[in-house]
Amino acid sequence: MLLAHTPITDLGVGHLSGLHRLRMLVLDSCHVTNAGLASLAGLTGLVHLDLSDTAVTSSGLVHVARMTNLTHLNLFSTGVSDVGAGYVTALVRLTTLNLDSRLITDDSLACLTALHALLEL
Numbered sequence: 001m002l003l004a005h006t007p008i009t010d011l012g013v014g015h016l017s018g019l020h021r022l023r024m025l026v027l028d029s030c031h032v033t034n035a036g037l038a039s040l041a042g043l044t045g046l047v048h049l050d051l052s053d054t055a056v057t058s059s060g061l062v063h064v065a066r067m068t069n070l071t072h073l074n075l076f077s078t079g080v081s082d083v084g085a086g087y088v089t090a091l092v093r094l095t096t097l098n099l100d101s102r103l104i105t106d107d108s109l110a111c112l113t114a115l116h117a118l119l120e121l
């Protein structure tokens with residue numbers, strides 16, 4: 001589902017919580033926060049999630065960490081820091097991860113070595 005650059009908010013994202021067969025969700029530049037991610041945590045069938053340029057922070061990744069089938073995760077230009085990178089390590093199937101953020105430091109790289117399937121960082 002491609003919803004990039006739309007005025008979708010946490011309220012709208014909440015309506016997607018029953019789409020358990022959904023495999024791809026692109027929320028690039030939408031008005032989504034950590035609260036919206038909480039309503040998506042049950043979408044464990046997702047393999048591709050794009051949260052770039054949203055208000056998501058590290059604490060929101062607690063919910064993303066439950067999406068253990070993710071292979072692609074885009075967190076470009078979010079509020080994710082080293083703490084959030086720690087939550088990402090639960091996603092052992094990740095092959096592509098974009099953590100392009102000014103809040104990521106050397107500490108994040110140390111914990112990401114646990115992602116053995118990772119091909120692109």
